[in-house]
Amino acid sequence: MNFFTALLISVVAPSVLALIQNYFRRGEKKLDWEREDAVAEKAREAAKLLLASNERVAQTSKETNGKLDVIHGLVNSQMTASMESDLASNVAQEVLMKELMSVKIHRGKKPLKEAETALALIRSKITELQSKLGDRKAAAERMASKGA
DSSP states (O other): OOHHHHHHHHHHHHHHHHHHHHHHHHHHHHHHHHHHHHHHHHHHHHHHHHHHHHHHHHHHHHHHHHHHHHHHHHHHHHHHHHHHHHHHHHHHHHHHHHHHHHHHHHTTOOOOHHHHHHHHHHHHHHHHHHHHHHHHHHHHHHHHHHHO
């Protein structure tokens, strides 16, 4: 083997090896791209399914919220009616307690300490109920103005 042959082999052999490696790498890259395309297609399909599911959940949530608003309104109106009834009962009880204490005082007797304590509790309850009912009325007006 002469110098030129050795030189030719030393230059050509690596080039041939590089060409062969490039050929196989292109094949591997093509397989990788095909796998990536398949994964991307599966991701696209999963995204479509997720979007459809989210839309169903949003619709169901909207319907549920509408039903809950109706229930909330009914419960609030029943609670308000109950509080108004309780207020009326306490006002009537206050009037009766005052009347009874007035009769006792008119007869020259001092009302019982327990009666005075009960009257103070009734007055406190009346004030509390009036405050709560006022708050409820204000909240109902705010909600009505938002809904309108």
